[in-house]
Amino acid sequence: MNIQTIIEKKRDKKELNNEEIKYFVKEYVNGNIQDYHAAALVMAIYLNGMTDKETTILTLEMAKSGEILDLSKIRGTVVDKHSTGGVGDKITLILMPIIASLGIPVAKMSGRGLGFTGGTIDKLESIPGFKTDVAMKKFIANVQNIGISLIGQTANLAPADKKLYALRDAIGCVESMPLIASSVMSKKIAAGAEKIVLDVTVGNGAFMKTEEDAIKLANIMKNIGNLANRETVCVLTNMEEPVGYAVGNSLEVKEAVEALKGNMQEDVKEIVLTIGSYIVKLAGIGNNIEENKSMILENISNGKAYKKFLELVVNQGGDITFIEDLEKFEKAKYILPIISDKSGYVKVLEAERIGRESVALGAGRIRKEDSIDKSVGFILNKKIGSKVERGCILGYVHANDEEKGKLAIEEVKKAYEIVEEKVDMPKYILEII
Ligand code: URA
Numbered sequence: 001m002n003i004q005t006i007i008e009k010k011r012d013k014k015e016l017n018n019e020e021i022k023y024f025v026k027e028y029v030n031g032n033i034q035d036y037h038a039a040a041l042v043m044a045i046y047l048n049g050m051t052d053k054e055t056t057i058l059t060l061e062m063a064k065s066g067e068i069l070d071l072s073k074i075r076g077t078v079v080d081k082h083s084t085g086g087v088g089d090k091i092t093l094i095l096m097p098i099i100a101s102l103g104i105p106v107a108k109m110s111g112r113g114l115g116f117t118g119g120t121i122d123k124l125e126s127i128p129g130f131k132t133d134v135a136m137k138k139f140i141a142n143v144q145n146i147g148i149s150l151i152g153q154t155a156n157l158a159p160a161d162k163k164l165y166a167l168r169d170a171i172g173c174v175e176s177m178p179l180i181a182s183s184v185m186s187k188k189i190a191a192g193a194e195k196i197v198l199d200v201t202v203g204n205g206a207f208m209k210t211e212e213d214a215i216k217l218a219n220i221m222k223n224i225g226n227l228a229n230r231e232t233v234c235v236l237t238n239m240e241e242p243v244g245y246a247v248g249n250s251l252e253v254k255e256a257v258e259a260l261k262g263n264m265q266e267d268v269k270e271i272v273l274t275i276g277s278y279i280v281k282l283a284g285i286g287n288n289i290e291e292n293k294s295m296i297l298e299n300i301s302n303g304k305a306y307k308k309f310l311e312l313v314v315n316q317g318g319d320i321t322f323i324e325d326l327e328k329f330e331k332a333k334y335i336l337p338i339i340s341d342k343s344g345y346v347k348v349l350e351a352e353r354i355g356r357e358s359v360a361l362g363a364g365r366i367r368k369e370d371s372i373d374k375s376v377g378f379i380l381n382k383k384i385g386s387k388v389e390r391g392c393i394l395g396y397v398h399a400n401d402e403e404k405g406k407l408a409i410e411e412v413k414k415a416y417e418i419v420e421e422k423v424d425m426p427k428y429i430l431e432i433i
Contacts, residue, residue: 003027003037010044018057025061025160035167042164042173050178052220058178059224062186065160069107069136069192074143076105079279080193082184084217085117087205087355088242088380092120092150093256094264095272095279097309100148101299104283107143108150109157109191113364113372114165115174116355117205118252121152122364126250126329126374130318146311158190170367175207181220189228195282196225196232199275202430203240205351211236211430218433233278236430237271241349241384244268248363248377248398250329257323260306267383270428272296278432332375332398334405338412343390346382348417354378357411361399376400378412385425388418 006020016024024041027033050058071078081096083089092110100106110120110132121132132152134142142149153162161183168174168183188196200218201208208214218234225232244265246255259268277292286292299305313320322328358364362373380395382388394416399405 003033003041007037007040007044010041010048013048015051016054021054021057022061025058025065028163029065029160038164038167039171042168042179043171045178046173046176049176052223055178055181055220056224056227059182059185059189060228062158062160062164062182063189063228065186066156066158066190067136068190069157071107071140071192073140074105074107076103077195077283078105078107078193079195079197079282080108080188080191081197081199081275081279082188083199084180084184084201085114085207086201086239086243087117087351087358088244088247088252089118089201089239090123090244090246090252090256090259091199091268091271091275093123093253094259094268095276096148096150097260097312098272098276098296098299098305099279100146100312101304101308102280102285102295103147104279104285105143106148106150107139107191107193109153109187110150111153111165113359114169115207116352116359116364117207118247118249118355118358118364120150122372123249123252124150126253127313127318127322130313131316134316142315146315148308148312149316150312153187158186161186169365177208177213177217177220180207181217181224185221185224185228188225189230194230196230197275197278197282198232198234199271200234200236201239202236203238203351205242205355206239215431215433222433231282233282234433235275235278236433238267238426238428238430239351240426242351242354242380243271245380245383246377247354247358247380248361249372249374251375251377251379251398254326254329257306257309257326260300260309262300266425267428274429330375332400334397334399334402336397336399336405336409338394338397338409340382340388340390340392340394340416340418341413342418343388344418344420345423346384346386346388346416347419347423348415349380349384350415353411353415354380357408361397361401361404361408373400378408382416385423
């Protein structure tokens with residue numbers, strides 16, 4: 001078998017068999033297949049797709065490319081959560097401490113920014129001292145001791161995904177159903193949780209632009225989960241506009257801390273409550289979704305969720321004085337207002353444009369080896385459905401380079417469409433699968 005024939009077969013829209021997919025995953029991880037060959041195959045998959053059978057084989061081979069975690073030493077049912085990506089998506093930062101505060105163990109591996117979307121690990125690392133590179137033994141011990149650990153993907157967990165994720169990001173092959181499904185589910189299977197809740201994002205700022213595609217992706221991932229004996233629930237969420245009001249690493253951490261203290265925007269609240277109540281249900285703590293939502297709200301208002309977040313930060317080496325006093329986070333040099341040229345109602349706020357602009361400001365990576373600027377991004381005061389007056393402030397650009405900041409103002413203005421007729425608030429939860 002050789003990689004050229006496999007590439008040619010996919011280039012010619014033929015179905016790859018078990019042996020071919022196995023060979024590719026194994027030899028790419030071992031370093032026997034070069035990045036340029038892998039890139040050609042990934043591009044062919046991106047352009048020509050994969051059958052459900054090929055996607056399932058690819059996922060299971062990627063999951064087996066490293067260690068499969070054994071979480072059996074952890075008491076209670078671990079329910080994992082993953083998002084297919086978005087802009088301003090700080091749901092994990094808010095939701096997982098809430099879940100841990102309810103006594104449900106949280107052992108979660110998260111990713112870095114991908115394409116125009118942000119990543120939980122980059123956000124957590126904007127807390128000075130917070131370590132996301134944690135050895136497996138310590139990861140499990142953290143969960144046993146305080147009920148929660150949030151870490152980055154370790155070298156030996158689905159290493160095929162680690163390599164393919166960075167490669168896809170570098171060659172413009174992120175938005176592909178089989179590649180997203182295999183990436184998400186290989187990591188989730190390898191991470192060992194018995195139950196999984198997936199936030200499948202839909203819309204302008206998501207990789208799936210239509211509800212139809214998101215449903216297809218959700219069904220592929222759910223079927224793979226079932227085959228691997230992992231009960232999987234998918235919550236389809238609206239990603240037409242950024243989630244919440246902050247976009248950018250430390251800006252999102254600050255919003256998450258505020259949310260844990262009960263100051264949550266409507267979209268954040270609805271997503272947190274819905275995904276959270278399904279996690280509670282799968283953990284076997286409560287069958288009634290509405291009662292589960294009340295349990296979550298209770299642990300926000302009694303301060304237990306916020307306290308759990310502080311415990312998580314201390315336990316992973318972070319400086320909690322930054323969480324206790326959010327003003328301590330370093331601010332960007334230029335905080336520039338974005339002024340509305342029109343009166344009316346916000347009809348569109350293109351999340352993808354905001355995401356790309358936040359990468360341009362330095363909040364994300366253009367090359368995989370780039371470092372990121374933790375303080376830059378956006379604060380958006382006006383979202384879809386908001387009433388605006390000409391001359392009002394739509395939001396702020398946080399930039400460390402004045403020229404980039406000024407360019408960002410123009411781009412954000414283009415992301416807004418303001419119309420005269422009243423616009424209804426969007427639906428944030430689209431479907432449960
Ligand atoms: N999240 C992942 O883990 N992988 C993808 O491909 C997209 C989102």
